[in-house]
Amino acid sequence: MDKKLTVIDFFCGAGGFSEGFRQMGFDIKYGYDHWKPATDTFNxxxxxxxxxxxxxxxxxxxEEIDNIPNTDIIIGSPPCVSFSSSNKSGNADKSLGVKLTECFLRIVAVKKHQPNSILKAWFMENVVNSKRYLQTSYTFKDLNLTEWANKHRIGPNTVAIDLFENTAVINxxxxxxxxxxxxxxxxxxxxxKKLIVPKPTHCKKGDGLPKYKSIKQIKNHFPTPFDKKSQNVVKDIQYPIEIEQxxxxxxxxxxxxxxxxxRFSKHWKINHPFMGKMAFPENENNPSRTITATRIANSRESIIYKSEINRKGDGEFRLPTVREAAIIMGFPITYQFMGSENTKWRLVGNAxxxxxxxxxxxxxLDSLNIKKGQELVVEKSPNLKGVINLNNYKIKTLDNPPIKxxxxxxxxxxxxxxxLTVTLSNYNIEKSTKEDRKWRTSIQYGTGKGFPIQHVEDGYFTKLESIISKFKGGNKFLETINNGFSEKIASAQKLQEMFELQKSxxxxxxxxxxxxxxxxxxxxIQVNEPEYIQLDTTVFLKKRVPTRQxxxxxxxxxxxxxxNIK
Structure with a gap:
């Protein structure tokens, strides 16, 4: 590329959007973000x-928009937290997310339609759920640009930004x-006048294209976090880069x-009452799931690996390191992130x-008939000035477990x-209230929000004994529960205390x-009759349920x- 096309990046974060353009030979001119660690990292x-x-x-x-440098390309990734399904189970206030997105589109509209515009392309990235809350098109009036449009002899009701035909969901x-x-x-x-969606370079089954890259490729070709300190050369598994360890x-x-x-992460991945099962630990033969902005180990969205060192219980599993997460996000190993471990992780996850x-x-480049460079433009050596070094080459002492x-x-x-699931809880799941200190039994049916809930009164188990005893292995089950297991049940208050302390x-x-x-x-217990079919006695809301339930x-x-009676 003789003359580099210029790029400006809004909500730039750590710079992942800009990095991809730089790798293709574009000139990154400026980045805007309200978070200092982001601008520090970008700079x-x-x-x-x-x-x-x-x-x-x-x-x-x-006037503020006019002062923004004119560039060939505008890119932006408005914060996704408002739209994310993982934020308050998708019930977070969307107004700020919409406001920020429309502000970005306002900037694009001015730069696109201004006299002598040099804008050649613009792109915006967000979570899929954001589509539900944005208009399919925006007029100048919608973007609070009525006066600007009139000044430039454009009808205020003219479409300034069309999203309907220019939006695609990609993986x-x-x-x-x-x-x-x-x-x-x-x-x-x-x-x-349209979005051009690039052709995939990889696919899940490898039909004519390379197969999806997997976590195992990192594990097999990159040092483990527990490798000893050395001056060995480490190769980037995605770019032609080699640096010392x-x-x-x-x-x-x-x-x-x-x-x-x-344990919490495992439970909610495998036994979530209304969402599908997920692998625990991660299936390393597949691509990673989404790197989230929050570094957390006890949620359904947590990314959990089996540890490379032999530990049971505490430390048996681990989170990805910041560098592993950055590799998953496509950053070269020379790319640096400013701040503490949690700040670095947030920078990576938001990219x-x-x-x-x-x-x-x-x-x-293809649309403008501009010749691509023969190699990707990447930094071959890291700039480590001011970068906090997280390495300590030590095994963590896990002697301060978290409490609730x-x-x-x-x-x-x-x-x-x-x-369906049968649930033990210390609150009313249907009302989401905790009026007393009682523990409750309830049954959740179906998948998705709004599923039916059946509340089961205390003492109901006695009505089930005659039913269970008719199944092969049923008496053995009853004997196990009532001789040995029941002695492990504490009072309601004691159960609450142990739950808060996270230990028996x-x-x-x-x-x-x-x-x-x-x-x-x-x-x-071997269950020869997999289904319990309700005839004379109604226990569940469904006629047929698994005997195990x-x-x-x-x-x-x-x-x-x-x-509750102790």
Missing amino acids: HNFNLDCSVKNILDFEKSI SADYGSIQSRKRVISGEIVKK SQITDHFYDTGVYEAEW VCASVSRAFAETV NKNARCRWQPIKEGN DGKFLEPTRLVDEVANIINS LYALYAINKISTSA
Whole structure:
């Protein structure tokens, strides 16, 4: 490329969107972000001097927009937190997300339609859910540009930005990312008046294309976090880069997590009452799931690896290191992130996958008949000035396990089968209230929000004994629950205390471990009749349910009843 096309990046974050364009030979001129660690990281990697800036400053001031440098390309990734399904289960306030997005589109509209515009393309990235809350098109009036449009002899009701025909949902794994991350991309090649979606370079089954990249490729070709300190040369698994191990500052440290944390992650991945099952630990033969902005070990969205060192319980599993997460996001190993470990992680998780950005940058070059460079433009040596080194080459001492807040809510179920779960909880799940200190038994039916809930009264388990005893193995199950297991059930108050401390006390089991033991007991019994068909007695809201769920109902109700009367 003789003359480099210029790029300006809004909501630039760590710079993943810009990095993909730089790799294709574009010149990154400026980045805007309201978070200082983001601008610090952006400046560090692109050798710029950008200042912290709130994008909403451009909401009403045309003068502010006019002062923005004119560039060939505008890119932006408005914050996804408002739209994310993982934020308050998708119920977060969307107004700020919409406002920020429309502010970005306002800037694009001015730069696109101004006299002597040099804008050749613009792109916007966000979570898929954002589509539901944005208009399919925006007039100048919609973007608060009526006065500007009149000044430039454009009708205020003229469409300034068309998203309907210029939006696509893409999967980063299709473009060589080591991550299956679905995102919505909007934008257009201005002279073609449309978004051109790049052709995938990889596919799941490998039909005519290379297969998706997998986590295993990192594990097999990159040092483990527990490797000894050395001056060995480390090769980037995605780019033609080789650096000394000592130049990697965010990988050689122990990310092992407490058993109390990974147990929660495992449970909600495998036994979630209304969402599908997920792998635990991660299936390393597949691309990674989405790297999120929050580094957390006890949620359904947590990315959990089996640790390379032999530990049981605490430290048996670990989180990815910052560098592993950055590789998954498509950053070269020379790319640096400023701040603490949690800040670095947030910078990585909020970024745009460089491989996706690179693919769209290539569509610009192709559309403008500009010859691509023979090699990707990447930094071959890291700039480590001011970068916090996370490496300590030590095994973590796990002697301070996390505890729950006072009066924390508990919800746990032994098995998910037959599209239903039997749950032990210390609050009313249907009303989401905790009026008393009672433990409860309930049954959730179906998948998705709004599923039916059946509340089961204390003592109901006694009505099930005659039914269970008719099944082969039923009497053995009843004997196990009532001789040995029931002695492990503490009072309601004691169960709450153990749950908050995340540990059992003597002979009494912490409530989630009680429920897990129920699962173990059920799994140990051979069930020859897989279905319980209700005839004379109505127990469940469904006529046919798995026999194992009948056993689960008995045991869970035994726990809640025993705890509440002690």
